Amino acid sequence: MSEKNTPEKTVSAREGRDRVVELVFNTAQQLDVTGWWPRNGSAGAQECTPESSHGREDATASYSYDRWAPRGTDHIGDAKRVAEYWESLGMSVRTVNPTTHPTVFAEGGPVLRAEFDTYASDESYSIGATAPCSPGDAFTLNEEDSAERDQGKVLPGDEGLVLQEEPPH
DSSP, rough: OGGGGGGSOOOOOOOHHHHHHHHHHHHTTTTOOOOOOOTOOEEEEEEEEHHHHHHHGGGGEEEEEEEEOOOOHHHHHHHHHHHHHHHHTTEEEEEETTSSSSSEEEEEETTSEEEEEEEEETTTTEEEEEOOOOOOHHHHHHHHHHHHHHOOOOTTTTOOOOOOOOOOO
């Protein structure tokens, strides 16, 4: 793990998942925009350090999550609100294209990094966040999450998912 991805106190992968979901939801609440939905599905774990490189016990993973909504009408004001909110959480914030189609990037605070894009595809807004790398194997974490969902549990970030039944074979 690089020093940049190692927080002062390592959080568990699931704590990281909960934090990115919470940040995305709380950020969306700062905006007068409705219709937010998890375009890319539920919060999912990705490998940071593959288990194959050092063995499963040394594997690290990081959850990420995003939500999308129809594009608002006050791009510049919305970007400023998001930037101010993230700064209030202790995040280091920068805005690109501040006078046309702002995108706000942030690092630190409750997550590793976050992004708010006022000019996402399909005339949308998007908010996404990524947790710091934590001990755990991404494949195993995702399998365990799927097993919990199969038992009817709603995990953080599942809100708004459109679940489709498997077609009969």
